[in-house]
Amino acid sequence: MQTAMLDNHGTTPIQFSRARTASTVAPTPIRTQCSTCHLKDLCLPCGLNTNDVERIDALMFGRRRVKMGQTIYREGDKFQFIYAVRSGTFKSSLTLKDGREQVTGFHMAGELMGMDGLASGNHASAATALEDAEVCAIPYAHLSDLAAANGNMQHVVSRLMSREIVREHSLMMLLGSMNAEERLAAFLLNISQRMKARGYSATEFHLRMSRAEIGSYLGMKLETVSRTFSMFQQQRLLEVDKKHIQILDLDGLSRTFDTRVQ
Amino acid sequence: MQTAMLDNHGTTPIQFSRARTASTVAPTPIRTQCSTCHLKDLCLPCGLNTNDVERIDALMFGRRRVKMGQTIYREGDKFQFIYAVRSGTFKSSLTLKDGREQVTGFHMAGELMGMDGLASGNHASAATALEDAEVCAIPYAHLSDLAAANGNMQHVVSRLMSREIVREHSLMMLLGSMNAEERLAAFLLNISQRMKARGYSATEFHLRMSRAEIGSYLGMKLETVSRTFSMFQQQRLLEVDKKHIQILDLDGLSRTFDTRVQ
DNA sequence: CGATTCCTTGAGGCATCTCAAGGCAAGTGG
DNA sequence: CCACTTGCCTTGAGATGCCTCAAGGAATCG
Numbered sequence: 001m002q003t004a005m006l007d008n009h010g011t012t013p014i015q016f017s018r019a020r021t022a023s024t025v026a027p028t029p030i031r032t033q034c035s036t037c038h039l040k041d042l043c044l045p046c047g048l049n050t051n052d053v054e055r056i057d058a059l060m061f062g063r064r065r066v067k068m069g070q071t072i073y074r075e076g077d078k079f080q081f082i083y084a085v086r087s088g089t090f091k092s093s094l095t096l097k098d099g100r101e102q103v104t105g106f107h108m109a110g111e112l113m114g115m116d117g118l119a120s121g122n123h124a125s126a127a128t129a130l131e132d133a134e135v136c137a138i139p140y141a142h143l144s145d146l147a148a149a150n151g152n153m154q155h156v157v158s159r160l161m162s163r164e165i166v167r168e169h170s171l172m173m174l175l176g177s178m179n180a181e182e183r184l185a186a187f188l189l190n191i192s193q194r195m196k197a198r199g200y201s202a203t204e205f206h207l208r209m210s211r212a213e214i215g216s217y218l219g220m221k222l223e224t225v226s227r228t229f230s231m232f233q234q235q236r237l238l239e240v241d242k243k244h245i246q247i248l249d250l251d252g253l254s255r256t257f258d259t260r261v262q
Numbered sequence: 263m264q265t266a267m268l269d270n271h272g273t274t275p276i277q278f279s280r281a282r283t284a285s286t287v288a289p290t291p292i293r294t295q296c297s298t299c300h301l302k303d304l305c306l307p308c309g310l311n312t313n314d315v316e317r318i319d320a321l322m323f324g325r326r327r328v329k330m331g332q333t334i335y336r337e338g339d340k341f342q343f344i345y346a347v348r349s350g351t352f353k354s355s356l357t358l359k360d361g362r363e364q365v366t367g368f369h370m371a372g373e374l375m376g377m378d379g380l381a382s383g384n385h386a387s388a389a390t391a392l393e394d395a396e397v398c399a400i401p402y403a404h405l406s407d408l409a410a411a412n413g414n415m416q417h418v419v420s421r422l423m424s425r426e427i428v429r430e431h432s433l434m435m436l437l438g439s440m441n442a443e444e445r446l447a448a449f450l451l452n453i454s455q456r457m458k459a460r461g462y463s464a465t466e467f468h469l470r471m472s473r474a475e476i477g478s479y480l481g482m483k484l485e486t487v488s489r490t491f492s493m494f495q496q497q498r499l500l501e502v503d504k505k506h507i508q509i510l511d512l513d514g515l516s517r518t519f520d521t522r523v524q
Numbered sequence: 525c526g527a528t529t530c531c532t533t534g535a536g537g538c539a540t541c542t543c544a545a546g547g548c549a550a551g552t553g554g
Numbered sequence: 555c556c557a558c559t560t561g562c563c564t565t566g567a568g569a570t571g572c573c574t575c576a577a578g579g580a581a582t583c584g
Binding site: 147170173 | 423425435479480
């Protein structure tokens with residue numbers, strides 16, 4: 001109880017702690033170099049100079065292939081790695097007592113996952129591949145050593161974590177003060193931005209997640225997600241064909257929620 | 263645009279960026295030592311050994327008095343300090359375009375605030391005192407230097423940030439999948455735990471925030487908060503007198519939302 | 525081909541919001 | 555000391571947005 005209390009001092013509203021089975025995927029011995037990676041401007045090395053990136057290269061990250069539906073870690077798993085998405089899409093989720101899941105995030109190429117595990121030494125969420133994917137497994141202990149020896153490096157890691165905090169702030173705002181329409185618009189515009197940042201079209205893309213997963217993430221039922229998609233289509237804001245989305249009116253979509261968000 | 267995109271790569275759903283006026287309070291020249299602080303087991307020094315705490319002492323944090331209603335930083339303010347609450351209670355909030363606020367957290371003695379500013383170099387939220395209060399202003403640059411020289415220290419900082427991420431995960435779950443009753447129960451139990459960790463009664467306390475602020479935090483209207491309080495009172499779970507709360511049945515209150523959260 | 529999964533759409537219900545009125549406590553000014 | 559204002563809370567009544575339940579279509583798979 002005492003330790004639980006100490007663990008909780010950081011303003012955690014609800015406490016999750018529970019052991020689960022070990023990781024589902026075995027590491028494969030492929031090694032990765034950040035310096036030659038095409039994602040280096042989006043991923044961990046972003047903001048580092050050539051010297052620092054070389055230092056990261058020396059860590060020789062393992063790379064793992066992950067099949068669709070597989071998890072790279074689950075709630076309760078020991079925290080050892082931070083994972084960078086090389087290809088594919090992931091979801092982060094928590095499992096509720098009644099078996100339902102709460103999706104807390106989606107992750108695309110160049111994005112990092114697993115930083116929630118640092119707090120207690122165990123992952124607080126699970127990460128599941130929404131399509132066949134590949135990740136770099138960054139051993140946190142090594143990264144930490146590197147950061148200890150290099151202020152620049154440490155700053156990058158801290159900034160990445162802070163970014164995660166800011167991201168969750170905005171999601172909180174979305175869940176706390178927007179209606180279904182605004183939520184879906186915000187979601188689609190966010191995906192759009194991230195696709196664009198990765199060199200894909202900002203107005204036409206394939207969603208990797210199901211209506212139920214979108215709904216869980218946005219705090220609404222899958223039927224409401226579906227209906228809202230249909231509504232946007234009627235308003236000529238979108239063209240929707242199952243998971244294939246075409247944004248017809250980016251500005252119009254923005255206006256849907258612009259009035260709420262500063 | 264390019265930099266905005268880079269800034270966004272960390273999966274930020276919605277982008278807030280905007281400059282605001284400078285900080286409202288002037289630093290007073292009182293200096294603080296962690297080693298003699300009664301909050302040291304809850305606050306920044308938690309988990310550090312005597313040596314490390316002495317190193318923190320050498321930073322000589324400034325201390326600031328903050329009057330009720332004053333902010334220590336606002337959205338857009340330059341990020342320079344992390345703040346530790348010495349006494350009093352704070353809220354963190356974002357401001358929506360239409361002027362309404364979204365409360366993203368409450369902070370009690372020993373808790374840290376302001377880590378969201380690291381991501382972009384500017385604070386993404388505002389911190390407002392809910393009663394007369396006192397904070398320690400921890401210069402992030404100095405802390406960062408210290409961490410660079412000391413792996414132990416760095417780990418503590420990272421863990422604090424991770425904790426913030428986990429905290430927001432649970433709040434997200436709350437907002438995404440609980441009803442009014444469950445939300446308020448979870449909120450009260452969390453306050454209860456935090457009061458207890460600070461040596462106060464876990465079953466009787468004074469709320470520093472208004473119904474509207476609770477509502478904003480929990481994603482419901484103030485009237486619904488009020489009605490739910492009344493309901494809990496009728497069920498003999500609580501005794502409510504304005505902001506004075508007495509929990510009559512802790513277990514019963516837990517059962518209200520236990521079925522949902524694993 | 526049936527089984528399965530995912531999506532769409534409709535109809536009705538309910539939880540929460542909105543709007544409105546009133547109470548209480550603290551502060552202010554005459 | 556009292557009248558008045560102000561802020562905050564409570565409660566009611568009606569409206570509504572989203573959920574629940576249900577049925578059916580389309581795509582995928584063994």
